[in-house]
Amino acid sequence: MACRPLIVFALLAALAGCASPRPEAGSTDSRPPTPTGASAPPRGDATALPPPPETSTGRHGAGSLPSATRQMVAAGHPLAAEVGREVLRAGGSAVDAAVAVQAVLGLVEPQSSGVGGGGFALLWDGKAVEAWDGRETAPLQADGRLFIDADGRPMELQRAIVGGRSVGTPGILRMLEAMHREHGRLPWITLFAPAIRLAENGFPIGARLARQIASDTALAGDAETRAYFFEPDGRPKAEGELLRNPALAATYRAIAEGGADAFYRGPTAREIVGKVRASTNPGLLDLADFERYETRRREPVCADYKRWRVCGMPPPSSGGVAVAQVLGMLARRNISVVPPVEVDGRLQPQPDAVHLLSEVERLAYADRALWLADADFVPVNLAGLLDAGYLARRAALVTDRSLGVAPAGLPPGSRLAFAPDASVRESGTSQISIVDAQGMAVSLTTSIEWLFGSRLMVRGFLLNNQLTDFSFLPEDGGRPVANRVEPGKRPRSSMAPTLVFERDGGRLVAVLGAPGGSQIIEYVAKTLVGLTDWGLDLQSAIDLPNFGSRNGPTxxxxxxxxxxxxxxxRERGHEVAEVDMTSGVQGIVVQALPAGGRLLVGGADRRRDGTALGD
Structure with a gap:
Protein backbone atom coordinates (compact mmCIF):
# COMPACT_ATOMS: atom_id res chain seq x y z
CA MET A 1 0.00 0.00 0.00
CA ALA A 2 1.46 3.37 -1.06
CA CYS A 3 0.75 5.13 2.23
CA ARG A 4 2.48 2.52 4.38
CA PRO A 5 6.04 3.99 4.37
CA LEU A 6 4.67 7.41 5.31
CA ILE A 7 2.87 5.97 8.32
CA VAL A 8 5.83 3.98 9.58
CA PHE A 9 8.23 6.90 9.07
CA ALA A 10 5.96 9.30 10.92
CA LEU A 11 5.46 6.93 13.81
CA LEU A 12 9.11 6.04 14.24
CA ALA A 13 10.13 9.71 14.07
CA ALA A 14 7.48 10.66 16.63
CA LEU A 15 8.42 7.86 18.99
CA ALA A 16 12.19 8.34 18.79
CA GLY A 17 13.71 8.88 22.19
CA CYS A 18 10.65 7.74 24.14
CA ALA A 19 11.14 6.05 27.48
CA SER A 20 11.60 2.31 27.47
CA PRO A 21 8.51 0.26 28.32
CA ARG A 22 7.65 -0.70 31.86
CA PRO A 23 8.75 -4.16 32.98
CA GLU A 24 6.47 -7.08 32.24
CA ALA A 25 3.61 -7.45 34.68
CA GLY A 26 3.61 -10.49 36.92
CA SER A 27 1.07 -13.23 36.54
CA THR A 28 -1.87 -13.61 38.86
CA ASP A 29 -4.29 -16.32 39.83
CA SER A 30 -7.04 -13.89 40.75
CA ARG A 31 -10.25 -14.08 38.76
CA PRO A 32 -11.95 -11.10 37.12
CA PRO A 33 -14.48 -9.47 39.44
CA THR A 34 -18.15 -10.33 39.62
CA PRO A 35 -20.79 -7.61 40.12
CA THR A 36 -22.17 -7.58 43.64
CA GLY A 37 -25.00 -10.06 44.01
CA ALA A 38 -24.55 -11.70 40.59
CA SER A 39 -24.75 -15.47 40.55
CA ALA A 40 -22.98 -17.76 38.13
CA PRO A 41 -24.62 -20.36 35.90
CA PRO A 42 -23.72 -24.01 36.53
CA ARG A 43 -20.33 -25.21 35.31
CA GLY A 44 -21.66 -27.30 32.46
CA ASP A 45 -19.42 -29.18 30.02
CA ALA A 46 -15.68 -28.65 30.30
CA THR A 47 -15.24 -28.01 26.59
CA ALA A 48 -12.07 -26.29 25.47
CA LEU A 49 -11.05 -23.44 23.22
CA PRO A 50 -9.57 -24.62 19.92
CA PRO A 51 -5.97 -25.82 19.72
CA PRO A 52 -3.26 -23.75 18.01
CA PRO A 53 -3.68 -23.18 14.26
CA GLU A 54 -1.58 -26.11 13.09
CA THR A 55 -4.16 -28.50 14.59
CA SER A 56 -7.20 -26.24 14.51
CA THR A 57 -10.61 -27.85 14.23
CA GLY A 58 -11.77 -24.88 12.12
CA ARG A 59 -11.83 -24.83 8.35
CA HIS A 60 -8.84 -22.50 7.91
CA GLY A 61 -5.29 -23.75 7.55
CA ALA A 62 -2.40 -22.49 9.65
CA GLY A 63 -1.23 -20.17 6.89
CA SER A 64 -4.46 -18.18 6.88
CA LEU A 65 -4.59 -17.47 10.62
CA PRO A 66 -2.57 -14.44 11.74
CA SER A 67 -0.55 -15.42 14.79
CA ALA A 68 2.09 -13.90 17.06
CA THR A 69 3.90 -14.66 20.30
CA ARG A 70 4.41 -11.15 21.75
CA GLN A 71 1.65 -8.71 20.78
CA MET A 72 -1.24 -8.20 18.38
CA VAL A 73 -3.76 -5.63 17.11
CA ALA A 74 -7.06 -6.40 15.38
CA ALA A 75 -8.86 -3.38 13.94
CA GLY A 76 -11.40 -2.42 11.31
CA HIS A 77 -8.94 -1.05 8.74
CA PRO A 78 -5.44 -2.21 7.65
CA LEU A 79 -3.88 1.23 8.11
CA ALA A 80 -5.19 1.48 11.67
CA ALA A 81 -3.98 -2.03 12.54
CA GLU A 82 -0.53 -1.28 11.15
CA VAL A 83 -0.22 1.90 13.20
CA GLY A 84 -1.26 0.00 16.32
CA ARG A 85 1.40 -2.63 15.70
CA GLU A 86 4.07 0.06 15.26
CA VAL A 87 3.08 1.65 18.59
CA LEU A 88 3.45 -1.75 20.29
CA ARG A 89 6.82 -2.27 18.60
CA ALA A 90 7.96 1.09 19.99
CA GLY A 91 7.23 -0.14 23.51
CA GLY A 92 3.72 1.22 23.82
CA SER A 93 1.01 -0.36 25.93
CA ALA A 94 -2.28 -1.70 24.64
CA VAL A 95 -3.83 1.62 25.68
CA ASP A 96 -1.21 3.61 23.74
CA ALA A 97 -2.00 1.51 20.68
CA ALA A 98 -5.75 1.99 21.17
CA VAL A 99 -5.33 5.80 21.18
CA ALA A 100 -3.32 5.72 17.96
CA VAL A 101 -5.63 3.19 16.27
CA GLN A 102 -8.73 5.23 17.15
CA ALA A 103 -7.12 8.37 15.71
CA VAL A 104 -6.47 6.60 12.41
CA LEU A 105 -9.94 5.01 12.31
CA GLY A 106 -11.49 8.46 12.74
CA LEU A 107 -9.74 9.40 9.49
CA VAL A 108 -10.02 6.26 7.33
CA GLU A 109 -13.36 5.00 8.68
CA PRO A 110 -15.07 8.34 9.42
CA GLN A 111 -18.53 6.91 8.86
CA SER A 112 -18.16 4.68 11.92
CA SER A 113 -16.18 6.40 14.67
CA GLY A 114 -14.07 9.40 15.61
CA VAL A 115 -13.54 12.17 18.15
CA GLY A 116 -17.11 13.33 17.54
CA GLY A 117 -18.46 10.16 19.15
CA GLY A 118 -18.07 7.87 22.14
CA GLY A 119 -17.27 4.33 23.17
CA PHE A 120 -16.80 1.67 25.82
CA ALA A 121 -13.64 -0.20 26.75
CA LEU A 122 -12.75 -3.24 28.82
CA LEU A 123 -9.14 -3.40 30.02
CA TRP A 124 -7.24 -6.27 31.60
CA ASP A 125 -4.01 -5.20 33.35
CA GLY A 126 -3.02 -8.68 34.50
CA LYS A 127 -4.79 -8.33 37.83
CA ALA A 128 -8.29 -6.98 37.30
CA VAL A 129 -10.81 -6.04 34.62
CA GLU A 130 -11.63 -2.36 34.27
CA ALA A 131 -14.76 -1.06 32.50
CA TRP A 132 -14.44 2.44 31.02
CA ASP A 133 -17.50 4.43 29.93
CA GLY A 134 -16.96 7.13 27.30
CA ARG A 135 -20.59 7.20 26.19
CA GLU A 136 -22.11 10.46 24.99
CA THR A 137 -24.50 12.39 27.25
CA ALA A 138 -27.77 14.19 26.56
CA PRO A 139 -27.65 17.99 26.76
CA LEU A 140 -28.45 19.45 30.15
CA GLN A 141 -31.28 21.37 28.47
CA ALA A 142 -32.89 18.22 27.00
CA ASP A 143 -35.94 16.37 28.31
CA GLY A 144 -38.21 13.50 27.35
CA ARG A 145 -39.83 15.49 24.55
CA LEU A 146 -36.61 15.88 22.55
CA PHE A 147 -37.86 13.62 19.74
CA ILE A 148 -41.59 14.40 20.00
CA ASP A 149 -43.15 16.41 17.17
CA ALA A 150 -45.53 19.32 17.68
CA ASP A 151 -48.46 16.94 17.17
CA GLY A 152 -47.28 14.79 20.09
CA ARG A 153 -46.03 11.92 17.95
CA PRO A 154 -42.49 10.50 17.86
CA MET A 155 -40.35 11.88 15.06
CA GLU A 156 -39.61 9.80 11.98
CA LEU A 157 -36.19 8.27 12.57
CA GLN A 158 -34.34 9.77 9.61
CA ARG A 159 -35.59 13.24 10.44
CA ALA A 160 -34.39 12.83 14.01
CA ILE A 161 -30.94 11.58 12.97
CA VAL A 162 -29.89 14.27 10.50
CA GLY A 163 -28.88 17.56 12.09
CA GLY A 164 -27.99 18.84 15.53
CA ARG A 165 -30.97 17.46 17.50
CA SER A 166 -29.40 13.98 17.69
CA VAL A 167 -25.90 15.07 18.77
CA GLY A 168 -24.76 14.09 22.28
CA THR A 169 -21.69 15.36 24.10
CA PRO A 170 -18.78 13.34 22.65
CA GLY A 171 -16.97 11.14 25.17
CA ILE A 172 -14.28 9.10 23.42
CA LEU A 173 -11.41 11.56 23.94
CA ARG A 174 -12.01 12.04 27.66
CA MET A 175 -12.13 8.26 28.08
CA LEU A 176 -8.96 7.57 26.12
CA GLU A 177 -7.09 10.32 27.94
CA ALA A 178 -8.15 8.94 31.33
CA MET A 179 -7.10 5.41 30.32
CA HIS A 180 -3.78 6.70 29.02
CA ARG A 181 -3.15 8.60 32.24
CA GLU A 182 -3.31 5.31 34.16
CA HIS A 183 -1.95 2.83 31.64
CA GLY A 184 0.03 4.68 28.97
CA ARG A 185 3.76 4.10 28.47
CA LEU A 186 4.45 6.48 25.60
CA PRO A 187 3.83 10.26 25.62
CA TRP A 188 0.30 11.25 24.58
CA ILE A 189 1.63 13.76 22.06
CA THR A 190 3.37 11.05 20.01
CA LEU A 191 0.29 8.86 19.57
CA PHE A 192 -1.43 11.19 17.10
CA ALA A 193 1.58 11.62 14.80
CA PRO A 194 0.70 8.77 12.39
CA ALA A 195 -2.89 9.97 11.96
CA ILE A 196 -1.74 13.56 11.49
CA ARG A 197 0.73 12.59 8.77
CA LEU A 198 -1.83 10.34 7.08
CA ALA A 199 -4.47 13.10 7.17
CA GLU A 200 -2.06 15.57 5.60
CA ASN A 201 -0.76 13.23 2.88
CA GLY A 202 -4.03 11.44 2.22
CA PHE A 203 -5.20 7.85 1.95
CA PRO A 204 -6.97 6.02 -0.90
CA ILE A 205 -10.72 5.70 -0.45
CA GLY A 206 -11.65 2.04 -0.02
CA ALA A 207 -14.52 0.28 -1.76
CA ARG A 208 -16.72 0.16 1.34
CA LEU A 209 -16.39 3.87 2.15
CA ALA A 210 -16.95 4.78 -1.52
CA ARG A 211 -20.17 2.75 -1.61
CA GLN A 212 -21.44 4.35 1.56
CA ILE A 213 -20.68 7.89 0.37
CA ALA A 214 -22.49 7.25 -2.89
CA SER A 215 -25.56 5.71 -1.25
CA ASP A 216 -26.13 8.26 1.52
CA THR A 217 -28.78 10.74 0.43
CA ALA A 218 -28.31 13.08 3.41
CA LEU A 219 -24.52 13.40 3.38
CA ALA A 220 -24.34 16.35 0.98
CA GLY A 221 -26.70 18.46 3.09
CA ASP A 222 -23.91 19.96 5.23
CA ALA A 223 -21.41 22.27 3.53
CA GLU A 224 -18.38 20.65 5.17
CA THR A 225 -19.40 17.05 4.48
CA ARG A 226 -20.27 18.04 0.91
CA ALA A 227 -16.86 19.62 0.36
CA TYR A 228 -15.05 16.65 1.89
CA PHE A 229 -16.91 13.66 0.42
CA PHE A 230 -18.04 15.07 -2.95
CA GLU A 231 -16.46 16.60 -6.04
CA PRO A 232 -17.23 20.25 -6.91
CA ASP A 233 -19.74 19.04 -9.52
CA GLY A 234 -21.61 17.01 -6.87
CA ARG A 235 -20.28 13.55 -7.77
CA PRO A 236 -19.38 11.38 -4.76
CA LYS A 237 -15.65 10.77 -4.48
CA ALA A 238 -14.78 7.38 -5.87
CA GLU A 239 -12.84 4.33 -4.77
CA GLY A 240 -9.08 4.82 -5.05
CA GLU A 241 -9.14 8.62 -4.89
CA LEU A 242 -6.70 10.16 -2.44
CA LEU A 243 -8.63 11.75 0.44
CA ARG A 244 -6.79 14.42 2.42
CA ASN A 245 -8.10 15.95 5.64
CA PRO A 246 -5.92 18.91 6.75
CA ALA A 247 -8.70 20.10 9.07
CA LEU A 248 -8.58 16.85 11.03
CA ALA A 249 -4.78 16.99 11.09
CA ALA A 250 -5.04 20.40 12.75
CA THR A 251 -7.62 19.09 15.23
CA TYR A 252 -5.39 16.14 16.13
CA ARG A 253 -2.37 18.40 16.49
CA ALA A 254 -4.24 20.56 18.99
CA ILE A 255 -5.40 17.48 20.95
CA ALA A 256 -1.90 15.97 20.91
CA GLU A 257 -0.38 19.17 22.30
CA GLY A 258 -3.16 20.28 24.64
CA GLY A 259 -4.83 17.04 25.67
CA ALA A 260 -8.58 16.51 25.72
CA ASP A 261 -9.07 20.02 27.15
CA ALA A 262 -8.15 21.38 23.72
CA PHE A 263 -11.32 19.69 22.48
CA TYR A 264 -13.68 20.20 25.43
CA ARG A 265 -12.72 23.70 26.59
CA GLY A 266 -11.53 25.47 23.46
CA PRO A 267 -12.66 26.68 20.06
CA THR A 268 -13.56 23.14 18.91
CA ALA A 269 -16.32 22.85 21.52
CA ARG A 270 -17.60 26.31 20.62
CA GLU A 271 -17.71 25.40 16.95
CA ILE A 272 -19.57 22.15 17.65
CA VAL A 273 -22.16 23.97 19.74
CA GLY A 274 -22.59 26.59 17.03
CA LYS A 275 -22.99 23.96 14.32
CA VAL A 276 -25.50 21.92 16.33
CA ARG A 277 -27.66 24.93 17.22
CA ALA A 278 -27.57 26.46 13.72
CA SER A 279 -28.46 23.29 11.80
CA THR A 280 -31.80 22.88 10.06
CA ASN A 281 -32.77 20.42 12.79
CA PRO A 282 -31.23 22.28 15.75
CA GLY A 283 -30.07 20.60 18.91
CA LEU A 284 -29.56 21.71 22.50
CA LEU A 285 -25.84 21.14 23.15
CA ASP A 286 -24.19 23.91 25.15
CA LEU A 287 -20.65 24.66 26.29
CA ALA A 288 -21.67 23.59 29.80
CA ASP A 289 -22.21 20.04 28.46
CA PHE A 290 -18.58 19.90 27.32
CA GLU A 291 -17.21 21.46 30.49
CA ARG A 292 -19.08 19.00 32.74
CA TYR A 293 -18.49 15.83 30.75
CA GLU A 294 -16.78 13.07 32.76
CA THR A 295 -15.59 9.57 31.95
CA ARG A 296 -17.08 6.91 34.22
CA ARG A 297 -15.30 3.89 35.68
CA ARG A 298 -17.84 1.11 36.18
CA GLU A 299 -17.91 -2.43 37.54
CA PRO A 300 -17.70 -4.94 34.68
CA VAL A 301 -20.40 -7.56 34.18
CA CYS A 302 -18.67 -10.93 34.63
CA ALA A 303 -20.39 -14.33 34.66
CA ASP A 304 -19.29 -17.94 34.39
CA TYR A 305 -20.11 -19.99 31.31
CA LYS A 306 -19.03 -23.62 31.56
CA ARG A 307 -15.22 -23.54 31.96
CA TRP A 308 -14.94 -19.84 31.11
CA ARG A 309 -15.57 -16.49 32.71
CA VAL A 310 -16.94 -13.89 30.31
CA CYS A 311 -16.69 -10.17 31.15
CA GLY A 312 -18.61 -7.42 29.39
CA MET A 313 -19.72 -3.82 29.67
CA PRO A 314 -22.39 -2.82 32.23
CA PRO A 315 -25.13 -0.22 31.69
CA PRO A 316 -25.56 2.18 30.02
CA SER A 317 -24.54 -0.54 27.59
CA SER A 318 -26.92 -3.47 27.37
CA GLY A 319 -24.27 -5.58 25.63
CA GLY A 320 -22.58 -7.16 28.65
CA VAL A 321 -25.83 -8.01 30.43
CA ALA A 322 -27.56 -9.39 27.33
CA VAL A 323 -24.58 -11.56 26.34
CA ALA A 324 -24.32 -12.85 29.93
CA GLN A 325 -28.03 -13.68 29.91
CA VAL A 326 -27.77 -15.47 26.57
CA LEU A 327 -24.87 -17.59 27.80
CA GLY A 328 -26.57 -18.16 31.16
CA MET A 329 -29.66 -19.54 29.44
CA LEU A 330 -27.59 -21.60 26.98
CA ALA A 331 -25.82 -23.22 29.96
CA ARG A 332 -29.16 -24.98 30.66
CA ARG A 333 -29.53 -26.10 27.03
CA ASN A 334 -26.69 -28.07 25.41
CA ILE A 335 -25.92 -26.19 22.21
CA SER A 336 -22.55 -28.02 22.02
CA VAL A 337 -24.25 -31.06 20.46
CA VAL A 338 -25.25 -29.17 17.29
CA PRO A 339 -22.01 -27.76 15.87
CA PRO A 340 -21.91 -26.25 12.37
CA VAL A 341 -21.69 -28.60 9.41
CA GLU A 342 -20.10 -28.06 6.00
CA VAL A 343 -22.55 -27.33 3.19
CA ASP A 344 -21.17 -26.71 -0.30
CA GLY A 345 -17.73 -25.98 1.11
CA ARG A 346 -18.86 -23.52 3.80
CA LEU A 347 -19.58 -24.04 7.49
CA GLN A 348 -23.27 -23.53 8.21
CA PRO A 349 -25.15 -23.44 11.54
CA GLN A 350 -27.65 -26.25 12.03
CA PRO A 351 -31.37 -25.41 12.42
CA ASP A 352 -31.41 -26.67 16.03
CA ALA A 353 -28.62 -24.25 16.94
CA VAL A 354 -30.19 -21.27 15.16
CA HIS A 355 -33.52 -22.02 16.84
CA LEU A 356 -32.02 -22.28 20.32
CA LEU A 357 -29.76 -19.25 20.12
CA SER A 358 -32.48 -17.10 18.55
CA GLU A 359 -34.98 -18.05 21.26
CA VAL A 360 -32.71 -17.20 24.19
CA GLU A 361 -31.78 -13.95 22.43
CA ARG A 362 -35.48 -13.05 22.22
CA LEU A 363 -35.70 -13.42 25.98
CA ALA A 364 -32.56 -11.34 26.56
CA TYR A 365 -33.72 -8.57 24.20
CA ALA A 366 -37.11 -8.51 25.93
CA ASP A 367 -35.41 -7.88 29.28
CA ARG A 368 -33.12 -5.32 27.62
CA ALA A 369 -36.10 -3.32 26.37
CA LEU A 370 -37.74 -3.14 29.80
CA TRP A 371 -34.97 -3.04 32.38
CA LEU A 372 -31.72 -1.65 30.94
CA ALA A 373 -30.69 2.01 30.79
CA ASP A 374 -28.16 4.39 32.35
CA ALA A 375 -27.80 3.11 35.91
CA ASP A 376 -26.92 6.62 37.11
CA PHE A 377 -30.55 7.59 36.40
CA VAL A 378 -32.65 4.45 36.84
CA PRO A 379 -32.24 1.42 39.14
CA VAL A 380 -30.80 -1.53 37.19
CA ASN A 381 -31.11 -4.84 39.01
CA LEU A 382 -28.01 -6.60 37.66
CA ALA A 383 -28.04 -9.25 40.39
CA GLY A 384 -31.63 -10.20 39.56
CA LEU A 385 -31.11 -10.19 35.79
CA LEU A 386 -28.11 -12.53 36.15
CA ASP A 387 -29.53 -14.69 38.95
CA ALA A 388 -29.04 -18.40 38.22
CA GLY A 389 -32.59 -19.36 39.17
CA TYR A 390 -34.07 -16.53 37.11
CA LEU A 391 -32.09 -17.53 34.01
CA ALA A 392 -33.11 -21.15 34.51
CA ARG A 393 -36.79 -20.12 34.55
CA ARG A 394 -36.29 -18.01 31.44
CA ALA A 395 -34.51 -20.86 29.64
CA ALA A 396 -37.43 -23.18 30.48
CA LEU A 397 -39.66 -21.00 28.26
CA VAL A 398 -37.79 -22.26 25.18
CA THR A 399 -39.56 -25.15 23.46
CA ASP A 400 -39.43 -26.70 20.00
CA ARG A 401 -41.68 -23.87 18.74
CA SER A 402 -40.60 -20.25 18.42
CA LEU A 403 -41.81 -17.78 21.03
CA GLY A 404 -42.31 -15.22 18.28
CA VAL A 405 -42.17 -12.18 20.52
CA ALA A 406 -40.92 -13.10 23.99
CA PRO A 407 -42.18 -11.39 27.15
CA ALA A 408 -39.86 -9.61 29.54
CA GLY A 409 -39.30 -11.35 32.85
CA LEU A 410 -39.52 -10.16 36.44
CA PRO A 411 -36.08 -10.70 37.99
CA PRO A 412 -35.95 -11.34 41.74
CA GLY A 413 -35.84 -8.09 43.65
CA SER A 414 -37.48 -6.05 40.87
CA ARG A 415 -40.78 -4.23 40.83
CA LEU A 416 -42.57 -3.76 37.52
CA ALA A 417 -42.37 0.02 37.14
CA PHE A 418 -41.19 0.65 33.59
CA ALA A 419 -42.73 0.46 30.14
CA PRO A 420 -40.71 -1.34 27.44
CA ASP A 421 -38.70 0.62 24.89
CA ALA A 422 -39.91 -0.70 21.55
CA SER A 423 -37.17 0.94 19.46
CA VAL A 424 -34.42 -1.10 17.79
CA ARG A 425 -31.82 1.28 16.39
CA GLU A 426 -28.04 1.87 16.32
CA SER A 427 -25.69 1.37 13.39
CA GLY A 428 -22.19 2.73 12.60
CA THR A 429 -19.46 1.50 14.97
CA SER A 430 -15.92 0.03 14.96
CA GLN A 431 -14.06 -2.52 17.09
CA ILE A 432 -10.44 -2.55 18.30
CA SER A 433 -8.87 -5.56 20.09
CA ILE A 434 -5.29 -5.39 21.39
CA VAL A 435 -2.93 -7.53 23.49
CA ASP A 436 0.49 -6.08 24.30
CA ALA A 437 3.81 -7.76 25.16
CA GLN A 438 3.30 -7.21 28.90
CA GLY A 439 -0.06 -9.01 28.89
CA MET A 440 -2.35 -5.97 28.98
CA ALA A 441 -5.46 -6.37 26.84
CA VAL A 442 -8.00 -3.83 25.59
CA SER A 443 -11.34 -4.37 23.87
CA LEU A 444 -12.66 -1.02 22.65
CA THR A 445 -15.93 -0.52 20.80
CA THR A 446 -16.20 3.00 19.41
CA SER A 447 -19.00 4.72 17.55
CA ILE A 448 -20.64 7.83 16.13
CA GLU A 449 -23.91 5.82 15.90
CA TRP A 450 -25.54 5.81 12.43
CA LEU A 451 -23.33 5.65 9.33
CA PHE A 452 -21.88 9.20 9.09
CA GLY A 453 -23.62 10.07 12.36
CA SER A 454 -25.66 13.28 12.26
CA ARG A 455 -24.11 14.15 8.85
CA LEU A 456 -22.64 17.29 10.44
CA MET A 457 -18.89 17.85 10.17
CA VAL A 458 -16.73 20.14 12.31
CA ARG A 459 -12.96 20.58 11.91
CA GLY A 460 -12.57 17.44 9.85
CA PHE A 461 -14.65 14.98 11.91
CA LEU A 462 -18.30 13.93 11.94
CA LEU A 463 -20.61 14.51 14.90
CA ASN A 464 -22.53 11.61 16.40
CA ASN A 465 -26.28 11.02 16.39
CA GLN A 466 -26.19 8.94 19.60
CA LEU A 467 -29.21 10.61 21.19
CA THR A 468 -31.44 8.61 18.84
CA ASP A 469 -30.48 5.58 20.95
CA PHE A 470 -32.87 6.92 23.58
CA SER A 471 -36.52 5.94 23.47
CA PHE A 472 -38.40 8.58 21.50
CA LEU A 473 -41.39 8.04 23.81
CA PRO A 474 -40.67 9.04 27.43
CA GLU A 475 -43.57 6.96 28.74
CA ASP A 476 -46.16 4.46 27.64
CA GLY A 477 -49.44 3.62 29.31
CA GLY A 478 -48.64 5.96 32.20
CA ARG A 479 -45.35 4.21 32.99
CA PRO A 480 -41.95 5.77 32.28
CA VAL A 481 -39.55 4.13 29.83
CA ALA A 482 -36.22 3.44 31.54
CA ASN A 483 -34.29 4.56 28.44
CA ARG A 484 -36.09 7.91 28.11
CA VAL A 485 -34.21 11.17 27.49
CA GLU A 486 -33.11 13.01 30.64
CA PRO A 487 -30.58 15.85 31.09
CA GLY A 488 -27.02 14.54 31.27
CA LYS A 489 -28.12 10.91 30.81
CA ARG A 490 -26.28 8.41 28.62
CA PRO A 491 -28.38 6.58 26.02
CA ARG A 492 -28.56 2.80 26.19
CA SER A 493 -26.16 1.05 23.85
CA SER A 494 -25.64 -2.50 22.57
CA MET A 495 -21.86 -2.23 22.36
CA ALA A 496 -20.29 -5.35 23.85
CA PRO A 497 -16.51 -5.24 24.24
CA THR A 498 -15.73 -8.65 25.72
CA LEU A 499 -12.90 -10.39 27.58
CA VAL A 500 -12.91 -14.16 28.15
CA PHE A 501 -10.92 -15.92 30.88
CA GLU A 502 -10.44 -19.45 32.12
CA ARG A 503 -12.88 -19.95 34.96
CA ASP A 504 -10.25 -21.68 37.09
CA GLY A 505 -6.99 -19.73 37.29
CA GLY A 506 -8.17 -16.57 35.56
CA ARG A 507 -5.92 -16.79 32.47
CA LEU A 508 -6.99 -14.47 29.63
CA VAL A 509 -8.10 -16.50 26.61
CA ALA A 510 -9.90 -14.08 24.26
CA VAL A 511 -10.41 -10.39 23.48
CA LEU A 512 -13.22 -9.46 21.09
CA GLY A 513 -16.15 -7.25 20.20
CA ALA A 514 -18.12 -6.07 17.20
CA PRO A 515 -19.80 -3.14 15.51
CA GLY A 516 -23.33 -3.50 14.20
CA GLY A 517 -25.75 -1.48 16.30
CA SER A 518 -28.37 -3.48 18.16
CA GLN A 519 -27.21 -6.61 16.29
CA ILE A 520 -23.87 -6.48 18.17
CA ILE A 521 -25.30 -8.78 20.85
CA GLU A 522 -26.15 -11.38 18.18
CA TYR A 523 -22.67 -11.15 16.62
CA VAL A 524 -20.75 -11.44 19.87
CA ALA A 525 -22.94 -14.29 21.16
CA LYS A 526 -22.52 -16.27 17.93
CA THR A 527 -18.75 -15.79 17.98
CA LEU A 528 -18.48 -16.82 21.64
CA VAL A 529 -20.57 -19.95 21.06
CA GLY A 530 -18.39 -20.79 18.05
CA LEU A 531 -15.24 -20.49 20.16
CA THR A 532 -16.41 -22.18 23.33
CA ASP A 533 -19.12 -24.72 22.46
CA TRP A 534 -18.14 -25.62 18.91
CA GLY A 535 -14.34 -25.50 19.16
CA LEU A 536 -13.88 -23.31 16.10
CA ASP A 537 -10.82 -21.19 15.58
CA LEU A 538 -11.58 -17.48 15.88
CA GLN A 539 -11.65 -16.77 12.16
CA SER A 540 -14.05 -19.64 11.51
CA ALA A 541 -16.31 -18.44 14.34
CA ILE A 542 -16.35 -14.94 12.81
CA ASP A 543 -16.89 -16.23 9.25
CA LEU A 544 -19.84 -18.42 10.26
CA PRO A 545 -23.01 -16.88 8.81
CA ASN A 546 -24.67 -14.46 11.19
CA PHE A 547 -28.09 -15.22 12.67
CA GLY A 548 -30.24 -14.47 15.69
CA SER A 549 -33.24 -12.52 16.88
CA ARG A 550 -33.78 -9.12 18.49
CA ASN A 551 -37.19 -10.30 19.70
CA GLY A 552 -38.74 -9.88 16.30
CA PRO A 553 -38.12 -11.96 13.17
CA THR A 554 -35.37 -14.56 13.23
CA ARG A 570 -40.46 -21.68 9.51
CA GLU A 571 -41.62 -25.22 10.32
CA ARG A 572 -40.93 -24.34 13.97
CA GLY A 573 -43.02 -21.17 13.82
CA HIS A 574 -40.25 -18.65 13.14
CA GLU A 575 -40.91 -15.54 11.11
CA VAL A 576 -37.70 -15.46 9.05
CA ALA A 577 -36.07 -12.36 7.59
CA GLU A 578 -32.94 -12.48 5.47
CA VAL A 579 -31.16 -9.20 6.16
CA ASP A 580 -27.74 -7.59 5.81
CA MET A 581 -25.69 -8.51 8.87
CA THR A 582 -22.35 -6.75 8.37
CA SER A 583 -20.76 -7.65 11.65
CA GLY A 584 -17.13 -6.50 11.75
CA VAL A 585 -15.97 -8.69 14.67
CA GLN A 586 -12.28 -8.18 15.50
CA GLY A 587 -10.65 -10.41 18.09
CA ILE A 588 -7.60 -12.17 19.50
CA VAL A 589 -7.41 -15.61 21.12
CA VAL A 590 -4.61 -16.15 23.65
CA GLN A 591 -3.44 -19.76 23.77
CA ALA A 592 -1.02 -21.22 26.33
CA LEU A 593 1.71 -23.31 24.70
CA PRO A 594 2.77 -26.67 26.22
CA ALA A 595 6.43 -25.56 26.44
CA GLY A 596 5.51 -22.25 28.07
CA GLY A 597 4.81 -18.91 26.52
CA ARG A 598 1.70 -18.06 24.55
CA LEU A 599 0.35 -17.88 21.04
CA LEU A 600 -1.87 -14.99 19.95
CA VAL A 601 -4.23 -15.90 17.12
CA GLY A 602 -6.13 -13.08 15.45
CA GLY A 603 -9.44 -12.94 13.68
CA ALA A 604 -10.81 -10.11 11.55
CA ASP A 605 -14.22 -9.87 9.92
CA ARG A 606 -14.07 -10.15 6.14
CA ARG A 607 -17.46 -8.46 5.88
CA ARG A 608 -15.60 -5.18 6.48
CA ASP A 609 -11.95 -4.17 6.09
CA GLY A 610 -10.70 -5.75 9.31
CA THR A 611 -7.10 -6.88 9.79
CA ALA A 612 -5.14 -8.56 12.60
CA LEU A 613 -1.38 -7.91 12.79
CA GLY A 614 1.17 -9.01 15.36
CA ASP A 615 4.74 -9.97 16.23
Missing part, protein backbone atom coordinates in the same frame (compact mmCIF):
# COMPACT_ATOMS: atom_id res chain seq x y z
CA UNK A 555 -32.63 -12.88 11.22
CA UNK A 556 -30.42 -14.78 8.77
CA UNK A 557 -27.49 -13.20 6.96
CA UNK A 558 -28.63 -12.39 3.44
CA UNK A 559 -26.98 -14.53 0.78
CA UNK A 560 -24.97 -16.58 3.29
CA UNK A 561 -27.25 -19.49 4.28
CA UNK A 562 -29.01 -22.26 2.33
CA UNK A 563 -32.75 -22.02 1.71
CA UNK A 564 -33.22 -25.20 3.73
CA UNK A 565 -32.30 -23.36 6.94
CA UNK A 566 -35.08 -20.81 6.55
CA UNK A 567 -37.55 -23.56 5.68
CA UNK A 568 -36.62 -25.58 8.78
CA UNK A 569 -37.07 -22.54 10.99
Missing amino acids: ELERGAVPASLAAAL
